[in-house]
Amino acid sequence: MFSWALWDWGSAAFNTVILTFVFTVYLSDAVAGDPEAGSQALGVALTVAGVCIALVAPVSGQRSDAGGRRKRWLAVHTTLVVASTAGLFFVRDDPSYLLLGLVLVAVGSVFSEFATVNYNAMLLQVSTPATIGRVSGFGWGMGYFGGLIALVIVLVAFVQPQVGLFGVTAEDGLNIRVVALFAAVWFGVFALPLFFFVPEVPSAGEPQRTSVVGSYVLLGRRLARMWRDERRTLGFLVASAIYRDGLAAIFTFGGVIAAGTFGFSATEVVVFAITANLTAGVGAFLGGRADDRFGSKAVIVTALLGLVLVGGALLVLPGKAAFWMGGLVLAVFLGPTQSASRTFLARIATPGRESEVFGLYATTGRAVSFLGPLAFSGGIALFGTQRAGMGGIVLILLIGLLALLPVRAPERPA
Template sequence: MDVSGSVGSPSRGRVVAWALWDWGSAAFNAVIVTFVFTVYLTDAVAADEESGSQALGIALAVAGVFIALLAPVTGQRSDAGGRRRLWLGVHTGLVVACTAGLFFVRDDPSYLLPGLVLIAAGSVFFEIAEVNYNAMLVQVSTRATIGRVSGFGWGMGYFGGLVALTIVLFAFVQPDVGLFGVTSEDGLNIRVVALFAALWFALFALPVLLLVPEAPPSGESARGSFLSGYAVLARRLRDMWRTDRRTLLFLVASAVYRDGLAAIFTFGGVVAAGTFGFSATEVVIFAIAANLTAGTGAVLGGRLDDRFGPKRVIVAALAGLILVGGALVVLPGKAAFWACGLLLATFVGPAQSSSRTFFARIVAPEREGEAFGLYATTGRAVSFLGPLAFSGFIAVFGTQRAGMAGIALVLLAGLAAVLPIRPPGSEEGEQQDEAEEKSHP
């Protein structure tokens, strides 16, 4: 795939180096947070699946609050100081350290709290790292190639997760005696997976840190207290409300439903094991299939996006997710989870990819860098909603299955928020944008 594009565009080597970070990050997202280690925490470390799932939801909700408070301003300051790559390296290193620390979490309830703290802290550091990573997209692409480069990175993430999960399955999870003589005694086979994930991420994060140059400072001062950054952020949001309201409304709406999308993958493996009786091996096999269907859905959704527009794809994907998620709440048996789970994964890809293209089509060209950075940060600003809804519904109804209904409710709220937003390219939308600009020069 030619991702470097036109003459004068960044080299293919830098594009591949940038995308390899996404490949490596799948070890934390897919292996640790989604399909392997969180399942181990709730299924083997916790006293029971319901209490473990509820505790996991609370831990990730707390992490989401920290992400919402820290990510926007840390990203803003790294741009201002020209230290985007530096902070990407620092926070990636902290994620690797938290991941490696999970090796010491044994299959005993007394280790649940340390495990949850490491997962939550790693999630915070990962999201802050990803702010800088996403902002580097404009450094490795041009306006003509940004879609291809972004899609290439997204695909590398899915494929990296597939490969990492396959290695984990056949080297550690499935065999009675795995690689290096590892067995399941004292949870060692899953604990070693944490070391593998840490090494995988560290290895594939190196190219972007070595080959992609540091971004120049944005021209704004990075001095002053950390808290002063919130005043700058407030002024930018106020100006956006006055002159670019459609962009701001889409940022809010997409932040809600994107958190629901993230929650599907975060808690999918947990529900598979706790409610539908999947073994650790079956969970990983399902994860591999889900990565394949999500990637396929993203590719097909991109073609539909070009033909029908991004908003129609987003609305259709969210409606499909809500309907299938609702069915999963009531349907019994592993076969139902396989069918509904793979359908959910198929809808997730188009929703994610079309959200990015919707935003790209309504952003003013002279503000792309700032806008994509804001898109990355606001996507996590409400990242406590999905975990909170999942754990809250479990607390209210007393079953893990009810947590899926909580996630469906978050998706429904996101769908309701995005429906009134004018799609890019609409005549009505362009006329109203012009009117807003004239009324607030």
């Protein structure tokens, strides 16, 4: 279980340092030159990545289940994320490098999602029915704390000092480019224990030499069976797709909003990120225990309601102090929402098809993944302010909450 959770600890370097608080801020500000135009370009790049994930994720998960190669494909996808992250070192603070940076971030996000499909499916391999909530919460908490430690190192060693570790300075954006190399090494090192100590999943017994086209045919039949016999699973996939896209938008554009709307400097963004990850990690641990006690649905509904209320308040409250207080409260609810969503699906998944179901989980999320970036970038385009984009994100969370309410909660073990 600890080796499994260390992968989450390592992957936080990509999700937190690259996608949320450091490198995307660098892309939209220093590289693009215009924060508004850079934010729109980032939204477009991540929308394209979402389409790729939606088309491939369920078939990738299905094939890894059928062939007993869940861990092998996790290794392949993890390696590709590490490679694309390291490639960001070559993105200088000049508009001519913006396209390269956007492509590498998009590629990294695609393979990060593919890896997460197999990683999430391993949850049932490292937990029991009675402890699945706290194990899932432990994994999310490890991810948040891993992000926290990585951000502290980044802040102290590269971002804050005039001359950082190894003589790194801000010339040509070198201090941020080195952060990308650090994130790649961090992920690669902490992913290794999973591959040594977590066993491979047994084959599900289906043909292992199915063509890619045949895999899509099998997927279509599986969806037809789910429509007949597993309506609850489909209902949850749709509802979670909506609100998880709102969560993804918070992670992706949080640092951009802090800098562009509330006037945070690059150092202040990282300091806030460190504090928010600490708060979110505690929330994930507590939410995991609440999950086992009260059920996944109760935790998700409570957390989403908190996100909508606090996010709505931030639309009108001015100043850095408001973002500090509201942002930390938001962080408390983020971890439980993500962790309980994973356990909700794991509890209702058909045994032996976990990767396939989590592939559908990724696909349904990415099928509407245009909503978050579109709401954010579209709000900016229509009204000329990032606050309008923030309002779009809050609306998506509210719609997801309303869609979840009719879905029947999974049965909990005695």
